[in-house]
Amino acid sequence: MIWAAFLLLLGMLVLSLPVAAVLALTGYILSENYAFFPMTGAAGELAWNSSEDFILIAAPMFIMMGELMHRSGVSGRLFNALTPWFARLPGRLMHTNIAASAVFAATSGSSIATAATIGTVAIPNMDKGGYNRPLFLGSIAAGGTLGILIPPSINMIIYAVLTDTSVADLYAAGFIPGFLLATLFSGIVLALVLWRPHWGGPKVVDGSLWPERLRGLPHLLPPLGLFAIVVGSIYAGLATPTEAAALGLIATVILVALNGKLTLPVLLSAFEGTVRTTCMIMLIVIAAFFLNFVMVSIGLVGAITDAVLSLGWPPLGMLLAIVVFYLLLGCFMETLSMMIATTPIIVPVIVGLGYSPVWWGVVFVILIEAALITPPVGMNLYVVQAVRKGGGAFTDLFKGAAPFLVAMLIMISLLIAFPQLALWLPTIVNPKSGG
Amino acid sequence: QEMPATEFNVVGSIGSLSMYTDKELPFWSETVPAETGGKITANVKPFTELGFKGGEIFRLVSNGTLQIATTVLAYNSGEVPRNEATDLVGVLSSVEQLAEVADAWRPSYSEFLEKEHNIKLLGFGTYQAQVIYCRDEFTSLADLAGRKVRASGASQQAFVSHLGGSPLSIAFAEVQPSLASGVVDCAITGALSGYKAKWHESAKFISPMPVNFGLAAQLANLEWWNGLDASVQDYLTTGLRGLETSIFELAATETETGLACNTTGPCSEGEPAGMTLVPMTEADEALRAEAVKVAILPAFAERCGADCVSAWNATIGEKLGVAIQ
Amino acid sequence: MTEPLPQRVSRWLAWVAGAVILFGCAVPITIDVLARYFLNRGLVESFEVSGYGLAACIGLGLAFTVTTKAHIRVDFIVAKMPFPVRAACDLLAACALAVVAAALAWFAWGTVSQSWAMGARSMSQLQIPIVIPQGLWWIGLFWFACMAVLAPVQAVIRLIKGDRAGFEAAIGSADLNAEIDEAVHAVEELR
Numbered sequence A: 001m002i003w004a005a006f007l008l009l010l011g012m013l014v015l016s017l018p019v020a021a022v023l024a025l026t027g028y029i030l031s032e033n034y035a036f037f038p039m040t041g042a043a044g045e046l047a048w049n050s051s052e053d054f055i056l057i058a059a060p061m062f063i064m065m066g067e068l069m070h071r072s073g074v075s076g077r078l079f080n081a082l083t084p085w086f087a088r089l090p091g092r093l094m095h096t097n098i099a100a101s102a103v104f105a106a107t108s109g110s111s112i113a114t115a116a117t118i119g120t121v122a123i124p125n126m127d128k129g130g131y132n133r134p135l136f137l138g139s140i141a142a143g144g145t146l147g148i149l150i151p152p153s154i155n156m157i158i159y160a161v162l163t164d165t166s167v168a169d170l171y172a173a174g175f176i177p178g179f180l181l182a183t184l185f186s187g188i189v190l191a192l193v194l195w196r197p198h199w200g201g202p203k204v205v206d207g208s209l210w211p212e213r214l215r216g217l218p219h220l221l222p223p224l225g226l227f228a229i230v231v232g233s234i235y236a237g238l239a240t241p242t243e244a245a246a247l248g249l250i251a252t253v254i255l256v257a258l259n260g261k262l263t264l265p266v267l268l269s270a271f272e273g274t275v276r277t278t279c280m281i282m283l284i285v286i287a288a289f290f291l292n293f294v295m296v297s298i299g300l301v302g303a304i305t306d307a308v309l310s311l312g313w314p315p316l317g318m319l320l321a322i323v324v325f326y327l328l329l330g331c332f333m334e335t336l337s338m339m340i341a342t343t344p345i346i347v348p349v350i351v352g353l354g355y356s357p358v359w360w361g362v363v364f365v366i367l368i369e370a371a372l373i374t375p376p377v378g379m380n381l382y383v384v385q386a387v388r389k390g391g392g393a394f395t396d397l398f399k400g401a402a403p404f405l406v407a408m409l410i411m412i413s414l415l416i417a418f419p420q421l422a423l424w425l426p427t428i429v430n431p432k433s434g435g
Numbered sequence B: 001q002e003m004p005a006t007e008f009n010v011v012g013s014i015g016s017l018s019m020y021t022d023k024e025l026p027f028w029s030e031t032v033p034a035e036t037g038g039k040i041t042a043n044v045k046p047f048t049e050l051g052f053k054g055g056e057i058f059r060l061v062s063n064g065t066l067q068i069a070t071t072v073l074a075y076n077s078g079e080v081p082r083n084e085a086t087d088l089v090g091v092l093s094s095v096e097q098l099a100e101v102a103d104a105w106r107p108s109y110s111e112f113l114e115k116e117h118n119i120k121l122l123g124f125g126t127y128q129a130q131v132i133y134c135r136d137e138f139t140s141l142a143d144l145a146g147r148k149v150r151a152s153g154a155s156q157q158a159f160v161s162h163l164g165g166s167p168l169s170i171a172f173a174e175v176q177p178s179l180a181s182g183v184v185d186c187a188i189t190g191a192l193s194g195y196k197a198k199w200h201e202s203a204k205f206i207s208p209m210p211v212n213f214g215l216a217a218q219l220a221n222l223e224w225w226n227g228l229d230a231s232v233q234d235y236l237t238t239g240l241r242g243l244e245t246s247i248f249e250l251a252a253t254e255t256e257t258g259l260a261c262n263t264t265g266p267c268s269e270g271e272p273a274g275m276t277l278v279p280m281t282e283a284d285e286a287l288r289a290e291a292v293k294v295a296i297l298p299a300f301a302e303r304c305g306a307d308c309v310s311a312w313n314a315t316i317g318e319k320l321g322v323a324i325q
Numbered sequence C: 001m002t003e004p005l006p007q008r009v010s011r012w013l014a015w016v017a018g019a020v021i022l023f024g025c026a027v028p029i030t031i032d033v034l035a036r037y038f039l040n041r042g043l044v045e046s047f048e049v050s051g052y053g054l055a056a057c058i059g060l061g062l063a064f065t066v067t068t069k070a071h072i073r074v075d076f077i078v079a080k081m082p083f084p085v086r087a088a089c090d091l092l093a094a095c096a097l098a099v100v101a102a103a104l105a106w107f108a109w110g111t112v113s114q115s116w117a118m119g120a121r122s123m124s125q126l127q128i129p130i131v132i133p134q135g136l137w138w139i140g141l142f143w144f145a146c147m148a149v150l151a152p153v154q155a156v157i158r159l160i161k162g163d164r165a166g167f168e169a170a171i172g173s174a175d176l177n178a179e180i181d182e183a184v185h186a187v188e189e190l191r
């Protein structure tokens, strides 16, 4: 039964059927063959209930925020404001790429939006400075992935819905690893540039940078303000995580209006982008709920969990096997489908091994980040390649992303060695958290 | 007696709570196969694991997708007002009283479910009393005036409004952090489940008054049920009534344990939490009775209709000595 | 060239769906958060209303995902195949989506009609008849099914006429670059 399900999924994916259809059809075929009662009767109810799930409302609101931010000019000014701060650090603009991504990530729930936004403003500077192209592009692709680790995060929200964990806990858990990972990215850049100085762009400018640094500070305010609204309001007792996303969207609309960019064409094209992505995701979510229902009903999830646990490996060995499994799967699978399709199966195993689902949520998000920058299917690589107007070999991106993949693996090792990196902050901001 | 081999799916209640782990799961996975010599095989799964939210279970039993399922009846009080009849907010004072009232309601309700919804009622069950937890001090229910209270469904909200509080709707998954951060001042949940979820780390005051209970029912699809062999029907009917009794006993114990654990103990589940118990005063009783009379019963009567009201008066009303006009 | 009617209708519905997210979800939720803070109470039952808003957005917006080929396909192997194999896979993919969309509309109809038969109302103080939001959701799903069925039919007709480009445009694997170009373009026109 396990193999039948696996081959079915894999076969249809390789035939390039739409992911949502693959999940739904797998559910249907499993139900026809292994259930002693037809399960399709629940499809309508499951579809309606996932369509009106209050927690999921945050996803379209973050997507719309990204669509609007894209068009507001806020990100360009953020990038320019951060640039003088790294002007004396070997690797210069590459650090700016990472820092701007980290700051932007604090307002954006999506990695692709983060990479596209920062890439658009950063890449025109690449050849002016004479940087090593692969590394420069890699820093954008990898920096962009921070969008889902530093709160807010669409992926964390979906993970929370699928595993019944608290979004507030996950956000708090992602905060320290998020900025630590950004620091690791910068450290990798620094190390490489010290090793190969000619990769690091132009030499240091003369004169004091402080006037420029200070002048840029006000441009950090809009992103920080949005962060305060979208994340701060949760811990200040003003709003729940879902409500906070709504506040963020309204604030973004106001920001765009203040920038004089709020016109009907801008609004309509933001609507189109939002609806297109939201509905595509939600069809996958609906199909995944149906597949999950069938798999639990026919005992498949139980069988997989038992089979894996009965291997009798020590928890750490099992955990590492799962990490490797995701690194491989992440090369080929689109991350959202990967997340939705595997979470209901893997998380019971992880919890069975004695790990916290909140902690795993953070590790899992980093694995998703890795998937975003591993070829052949790596959305952030595609995005950065597309943003790169002058063209160039796609292999530049593989090469450039590789060092940052190493940083992600270091981060995962740190989390395994020191789970408190993720679990400490949730207990501070929310003392009752189960951890 | 020759019982034919019978296999079916059972959808249980919330997977993490004791009604499922201590009662339903052992009943279906151990007791039933043992007592029938393996003739009856039930595949039991909590609805939470199936990805359900609750409201779909009643409908799926009705349309035949599910064979036997446990559901909290209030999940569907919007479409089936009679589901709320035994568990109206503020009306009952103990699990024991709930059991009596449910028994009185059973015949007419059972007939109603068969006729209107293609459902066979096999038994009831209940969660522990749902009580109010607050962050800040209060000495009587009247003090809840002006506070933000997370309440679910029209009845709980009407009750909170009548007390002068502001009822708020918040997704269940977001209640706990909301109470911690102060998005809400008070929230309602089970006496023991609140303790287990460590609500006492942000809420310091608790009222023992049962707001309501969360009456559940074991339901079967009627057509499927009628197709079962008589010996299987007999066995399940008796067995599920036994399950009902043991669930009510569990709920009564847990209500007591929960209140004790949240306050000064003794507590079998861990350290006593030291919350302040705010006992009901005479004025509170009067306020509660008033709320029931003015806000709860008339609204229920309007939703439920004339037939339902007369059935209620003849059974539950008579037991309680209350009549809806 | 003006957009054909089915595509245009799907786009209009997507505008409506987007407006629902902004005005039917974000605005009511913001009002309730502010009211809770300043007036100490909720005002507009945003918790319930925004759930219906999301459902309406999903229903009404799904057709647009067909006409803009938004559905994710793992096509890095298929993309390397010669045209006949690729076309067969594209057609198979479009048909699979059509089957799923039609099934979704069918089962959703079962849910809507059961709500209608039971006279279901929401449990909140709004007491909204559930068939209103569910009906809106279902209309969208029905249109989604129509568009999903139309796409492969249209593509086959074009193929028979020898219009390869038209076939690719209807159901060929989504051109990722075009999609991202569009997003990038949106930024650049404002810089």
Ligand code: NA
Pocket (backbone or CB within 6 Å): A104, A105, A106, A107, A108, A109, A110, A146, A147, A148, A149, A150, A151, A152, A153
């Ligand atoms: Na983020």
Ligand code: NA
Pocket (backbone or CB within 6 Å): A330, A331, A332, A333, A370, A371, A372, A373, A374, A375, A376, A377, A378, A379
């Ligand atoms: Na990848």
